[in-house]
Amino acid sequence: MAFLKIDREARQGYSLIAPPFLYSVLVLAAPLITILIYSFFFYKTGYSSLEPGFTLQNYQELWADPIFRAIMQRSLWVSGLVTVVTVALAFPVAYYVSFVVAPERKALWLFLITIPFWTSYLIRVFLWKVIMEQNGVINSVLVGTGIVENPVTMLRSVGAIVMTLAHAYAPFAILPIFVALEKIDRSLLEAGRDLGESRLMTFWRVTLPLAMPGVIAAVLIVFIPTVGDYVTPELIGGGRIPMVANFIQTQMLGLDNRPLGSAMSVSAMLAVAVVSAIFLILNRKFLKVRQ
Amino acid sequence: MKGGGLLRSYAVLYLLFLYAPIILLPLFAFNSGTIIAFPLRGFTTDWFAQMWGNATLRRALFNSLTIAVSASVLATCLGIFAARASTRFNFPGKGGMMGFIMLPMVLPEIIVAMSLLVVLLGAGIKLSILTVIVGHTLMCMPYAIAVLSTAFSSLDKSLEEAAYDLGETKWSAFRLITLPLVMPGIVSSLLISFTISLDEFIIAFFLAGNEPTLPTYIFSQLRFPKQIPMIMALGTVLVALSIVLLAMGEYFRRRGNARMGSSASGGLL
Amino acid sequence: MIECKDVHKYYGDYHALRGIDLTINAGEFFSLLGPSGCGKTTLLRTIAGFEDISSGAVLIDAKHMENVPANQRPTNMVFQSYAIFPHLTVAQNVAFGLRRDPRSKEEKAKLVDEALTMVGLKGYGARAAHALSGGQRQRVALARALILKPKVLLLDEPLSALDRKMREQMQVELIKLQRQVGITFVLVTHDQEEALVMSDRIAVMFDGQIAQLDGPEALYARPATRRVADFIGVMNFLPATILSEAGGIVTAEVPGLGTVELPERQISRANPDDTAPTIGFRPETMTLVIGGQTHNQPRETEATIDEVVYYGDMTYYDLRLDDGAGGKTKPVRISMRNVFGRDVQEVGTRAKLAWSPGSLVLFR
Structure with missing residues (x-):
């Protein structure tokens, strides 16, 4: 229904949504606002490390710090790379399941794709470490078959982190793209072909633009959480390639500087929001031109 | 279809990539060598026995189960309210409120964990498995809502109206008609929330205080090479458990669809 | 109730x-x-x-x-x-x-x-x-x-x-x-x-x-308004000019049908959706005179068949009526049962249309 109803229905709606919404306000909004407030407080050594007040000093200190800037940059860069790799690897699979797989087998494919996602994240990440270690699976194969003489170092590199995260977030990329592809009216593609477009051109001019909402969702759903990933840099990066999550933890708990840690969290969220917004705006422009 | 063969090989390769780590898990869990590397030595079930005899692990398991059961029940109950509100009623601000409730799905977990931690510490609340339950409920709620919304939205609105029209009250119409029809959705919501909570590391790591949960216990043991084979055994058990739970969830979801007389399609999300 | x-x-x-x-x-x-x-x-x-x-x-x-x-x-x-x-x-x-x-x-x-x-x-x-x-x-x-x-x-x-x-x-x-x-x-x-x-x-x-x-x-x-008439079944509309009104009887001039006298019961005054007077009639109330067949309608009008739509049991004809001034009206639709001996006519044929003033409705 297109029109608003501010009557009994709205009241029932509000009373229903109240419990989960209030829970989110209490457990999510309140802490986030607290962090925001803390980030303007003064740092002081002692029990709570907090001195109420208003200062921009934390932010100034933070953004003047070359280490933080480098880490923030690296987090965004690694996440961007993970996102590109994950979505690029996932798109053909989503396309395959949506367009090639017989309808009655689609559910099975989706089930197969989602299963690894539900198994212990920690153990999965650790197993990638096992696979890529000096005496790990890949190296024992490479050395054993004589392709290389000495084990190849793979861990503690951005590539290893990207690989691990691309694996971890695979279903997050496949599912939204799959859903978008499923919504495409198949007769549109036939119409494209009928109008003399080649298969490739039909894909480029019809399928891809229509799948874009799914791709956008996939990009955001992979990019945003990976910026804050903690486990993979810790295990695969071996602490050598800390990302912003590890840095926040050190600041908050290790050094017990809560104002600075808060400023860091807020900055990280802002950075993620800005990058996502830029991406969405660019995309809107791109789509408009194409139409 | 032309090009289908190429795509198919790619899709199969991709599946292999997805399953590569999981396939290794049982290999090392039953391998008698103490070092996690090829070639494999021999078959053993020692690691499983060692796992069983580990008191800290048992405590972690107990904590994890307590947390997962509580969080999945809470998240599903709250999710039922949200799913019903969003699929059944129109009211100003619905999109924003629902968006906010679904936010933890995309928010970096570290931020959720850190901000919660700061508030809990500031309020002087002692960290325990209770605080983990609070955090996990928040994290599981969006997934529960996603599953439940599908169940609720496939429900014809006039079914409840018909029951009401035939003399039932609003509540008894909900109990007699809606609840049985969305029950499969509720069961899969419980299972999915349970699985997520059981695996969740970041929030448990920061909010559990000194209490171990399975993931934080695993994380603490990964530093000790000696413990790795046992962790592999534990991982094997967890993977098997996850698959069983998921298969059950999928079964209930499909049975729900069959009951509604619609065809099964789509995945868990 | x-x-x-x-x-x-x-x-x-x-x-x-x-x-x-x-x-x-x-x-x-x-x-x-x-x-x-x-x-x-x-x-x-x-x-x-x-x-x-x-x-x-x-x-x-x-x-x-x-x-x-x-x-x-x-x-x-x-x-x-x-x-x-x-x-x-x-x-x-x-x-x-x-x-x-x-x-x-x-x-x-x-x-x-x-x-x-x-x-x-x-x-x-x-x-x-x-x-x-x-x-x-x-x-x-x-x-x-x-x-x-x-x-x-x-x-x-x-x-x-x-x-x-x-x-x-x-x-x-x-x-x-x-x-x-x-x-x-x-x-x-x-x-x-x-x-x-x-x-x-x-x-x-x-x-x-x-x-x-x-x-x-x-x-x-007797639909009360043109909109009702249009919603229920098919109705043809032709513009009309009201010449005089006396004793509840309206005399109107309709291009294609000539001068008609309409009693009160054929007049719809609740006509909010159209200010200009309009004559309406249903397709089945008029008869296309085919092959000199007899009919019992009092008036006849010359027309040209513009379109023929065959439905099996029925045929729809779209006709343009001679408006009496050398021109033609917009097409009006007439339906005829396909009974034995009544051949389906061809497009372009000149034909006679027979009708009764009693089947007309005036919207004003």
Whole structure:
């Protein structure tokens, strides 16, 4: 229904949504606002490390710090790379399941794709470490078959982190793209072909633009959480390639500087929001031109 | 279809990539060598026995189960309210409120964990498995809502109206008609929330205080090479458990669809 | 039986019902007819009690319904989707409303059997409801509502989900059923044919208002407005000029038909949607004179066949009438039964059109 109803229905709606919404306000909004407030407080050594007040000093200190800037940059860069790799690897699979797989087998494919996602994240990440270690699976194969003489170092590199995260977030990329592809009216593609477009051109001019909402969702759903990933840099990066999550933890708990840690969290969220917004705006422009 | 063969090989390769780590898990869990590397030595079930005899692990398991059961029940109950509100009623601000409730799905977990931690510490609340339950409920709620919304939205609105029209009250119409029809959705919501909570590391790591949960216990043991084979055994058990739970969830979801007389399609999300 | 007094309904700023005044008699088969969005379903739902009204009053059996919720009103509803409970059997569905009934199990079972027999589903009680066909669901929905012996049965587009054959069959069955049980039926439909076939009286609704309330024949023969005429069946319109008016008789000049005299009963004065006078007539009221066949219509007009559409039992001709000034009118549609000896004419043929002034309606 297109029109608003501010009557009994709205009241029932509000009373229903109240419990989960209030829970989110209490457990999510309140802490986030607290962090925001803390980030303007003064740092002081002692029990709570907090001195109420208003200062921009934390932010100034933070953004003047070359280490933080480098880490923030690296987090965004690694996440961007993970996102590109994950979505690029996932798109053909989503396309395959949506367009090639017989309808009655689609559910099975989706089930197969989602299963690894539900198994212990920690153990999965650790197993990638096992696979890529000096005496790990890949190296024992490479050395054993004589392709290389000495084990190849793979861990503690951005590539290893990207690989691990691309694996971890695979279903997050496949599912939204799959859903978008499923919504495409198949007769549109036939119409494209009928109008003399080649298969490739039909894909480029019809399928891809229509799948874009799914791709956008996939990009955001992979990019945003990976910026804050903690486990993979810790295990695969071996602490050598800390990302912003590890840095926040050190600041908050290790050094017990809560104002600075808060400023860091807020900055990280802002950075993620800005990058996502830029991406969405660019995309809107791109789509408009194409139409 | 032309090009289908190429795509198919790619899709199969991709599946292999997805399953590569999981396939290794049982290999090392039953391998008698103490070092996690090829070639494999021999078959053993020692690691499983060692796992069983580990008191800290048992405590972690107990904590994890307590947390997962509580969080999945809470998240599903709250999710039922949200799913019903969003699929059944129109009211100003619905999109924003629902968006906010679904936010933890995309928010970096570290931020959720850190901000919660700061508030809990500031309020002087002692960290325990209770605080983990609070955090996990928040994290599981969006997934529960996603599953439940599908169940609720496939429900014809006039079914409840018909029951009401035939003399039932609003509540008894909900109990007699809606609840049985969305029950499969509720069961899969419980299972999915349970699985997520059981695996969740970041929030448990920061909010559990000194209490171990399975993931934080695993994380603490990964530093000790000696413990790795046992962790592999534990991982094997967890993977098997996850698959069983998921298969059950999928079964209930499909049975729900069959009951509604619609065809099964789509995945868990 | 049912009275609506100046009923208004707002959804926010949207004015869905704009002052409905309506009386539905006991035992009547009453239809609310109109295009989608005209408010007919909203009106039905306010009678059922699913929607609050913003102002006005709804009375059933002279009793105010304002504070009577849907589950306590003497009405039952057949939903557009039928709303058959998919997790129950046919018998459980039909018996659903009897849950709070104090009668014994055996008595209830007997009632269910009777209800199922009445709708032609004897022996279907044990079947799973979700496995039924569309027509069968419809019957279950009817049995489920009628078993409670409501004073009014409300039907929301009950036949729209059925295919044409099934729909026509159910129309006849619904009429029979209504006569058999003798209770008031209120039907909502957008299908004018369905309304004409089934109803004792029809309220045609546009934009939240009742445009005309009449029996089927009156509605068809003397539509109150051009919009009603256009919505019900096919009507041709030609512009007219009013020459004189005396003693209730209007004399009008119509290009193509010449000068006609129309008595009061053929004149529709409630014509808000068109200010210029217009003559309207139905396709089947005029006769195309083919091969010198006789007819009993008093007037004849020369015309040219513009288009021929063959329907098997009927042929539609679009004709341009000679307007008497050397020109031609816009095409008007005439329908002819295809009977033995009456050949289908070809496009471009000159032909005679025979007609009676008595079949014309003047909208002014």
